[in-house]
Amino acid sequence: MKIGIIGCGNMASSIAHSIKQSIGAQLFCYDIDTDKANRFSQVYGAIRMNNEIETVESSSIIIIAVKPKDIFDVLEKIKDGISEKIIVSIVAGISISKIKEVIGDKKIVRVMPNINISVQKGVMGICFSEEVTNDEKEKIINLFKSMGEVIVTYEKYMDAITAIFGSGPAFVAHFIESFVDAAVKLGFPRQESLNLILTLFEGTVVNMKNNMLTTQQIKDMVTSPGGTTIEGLVEFERRAVKGAIIDGILKAFERSKNIL
């Protein structure tokens, strides 16, 4: 499989890392910043191309991993070389119909991954334009399945997937940071606290998954009547922490709907 990547930033690196670990496809890459493209090429064994169109010509699947403001520029440059190739956009908030406005009725896949694909623990939404055949869909789904869990979905759900799973790692990191700050406030060193708190999060997740526990069951098991945990939970409720988190995710959802 020959995969071209246009834009060699954070997400492209996560994707390339995952592909290298799992299916080992031949990668071709291009970034407007030559130093970045060179580094990417060295780290992931990708062949560096001189421009967007060369990248398209060398590949059968082309992943566009530039910021939303840059995608239309890229599409303009590649539109004449696409033919039957598959264009995969991971760009937040840009619909298949917007992409078609520039390149026409081509084979287009929209994927919303998250950075956890670099450790094969991503959760990603995928939807297809009607030009993509069933065999091609299967190929793309298998490619992304090597990076984590795939939700094959309708495009109308992509903004929600962006807000929950695309942005999710940053939100989770924010919660972890709150625990670390609390530990530092209570006199523990930051780095040691971070490592232990990561085990706290991981342990809770593994416990819930392995024992099929709901959030309520975990809370019931931990919260002794009149004990310490209820004091913390009551304070979280008083400060509407859950409402603030939900509102934060809804803000991300609104932004995904109106990114440009």
Ligand SMILES: NC(=O)C1=CN([C@@H]2O[C@H](COP(=O)(O)OP(=O)(O)OC[C@H]3O[C@@H](n4cnc5c(N)ncnc54)[C@H](OP(=O)(O)O)[C@@H]3O)[C@@H](O)[C@H]2O)C=CC1
């Ligand atoms: N980061 C994340 O967790 C996620 C991001 N996404 C989406 O992925 C896309 C990429 O995000 P991310 O990797 O974080 O962004 P980055 O800014 O890290 O990477 C984008 C790269 O593309 C380069 N670029 C800009 N224009 C062109 C061009 N015409 N041709 C080639 N390269 C170009 C940029 O260069 P320069 O910086 O010089 O402009 C930059 O190096 C975004 O659209 C985002 O919505 C989706 C899911 C999760």
Ligand SMILES: O=C(O)[C@@H]1CCC=N1
């Ligand atoms: O913040 C962003 O816009 C991108 C999309 C999802 C995660 N990062």
